[in-house]
Amino acid sequence: MTILTEDRRARAVVAPARYFYFHMALACAAVAFLGFAPTYFLPLARGSLPVTPSMIHAHGLIFFVWSLFFVFQAWLGASGQIGQHRSVGIVGVSLATAMTIFGFMAGVLSMQRAAAIGQKDAGIAFSIVPWSGILFFAIVFAIGIAMARRGEIHKRLMLLAGISILDAAVARWFLTFLAPPGPPGPPPVAVTVPPALVAYLLLVAAIVHDWRTRGRPHAVYVIGGIVLVAIKLLNVPISETHAWHAFAGGILALAQSPII
DSSP: OHHHHHHHHHHHHHHHHHTHHHHHHHHHHHHHHHHHIIIIIHHHHHTOOOOOOHHHHHHHHHHHHHHHHHHHHHHHHHTTOHHHHHHTHHHHHHHHHHHHHHHHHHHHHHHHHHHHTTOHHHHHHHTHHHHHHHHHHHHHHHHHHHTTTSHHHHHHHHHHHHHHTOHHHHHHHIIIIISOOOOSSOOOGGGGHHHHHHHTHHHHHHHHHHHHHHSSOOHHHHHHHHHHHHHHHHHHHHHTSHHHHHHHHHHHHHHHSOOO
């Protein structure tokens, strides 16, 4: 009788746990949409969105399509359709590659716009935010693809990658509802830290889930989470160094050079 009771309890835990990553993917997509709704999606629907470079539209579209694809892939995994999950994975690789390229380009465009209004140094400093974020995403995603046959590692790496790019969406809510209107130009790098930490609460939820279902958090969350938070905190001092300004400023100079 005790064995049967324990077996029922195990099945009761496995059933909702099977869909945990699907629900987390839904949460990531919801944060992405709701975060950009006040400043992008709603003005776009009303036709009141300020003139924005087409590259920024493409950047936003690719990132949001990836979040929807992430939900689809998580649903395939949760429903046991592993073969189809793997077969359409190449679409995710293509989207992640495009996200990396457009994420880098968005950083360059941000520097160019800051320089155009006389805030070149602020733009160079702020470029570390999108570039470090997309680099972390790309590396974690690539490792996740390499670990595709090791499901427990793969799904955690993909969730970590998905969470890592949500700071910009959360930051939009901070700017819309908490921050007073400021001067034009990029904000100080330090103000990007609190929204990122709020976004990373989803990672805390994943760690708690691991504790409940396996007795301890997976190494992916421990190591990846530490690296993720460390990068975000180190953005502030690194963005002020001469080395960073020389590096990012060099890229800005190349971007502004006329093509011969």
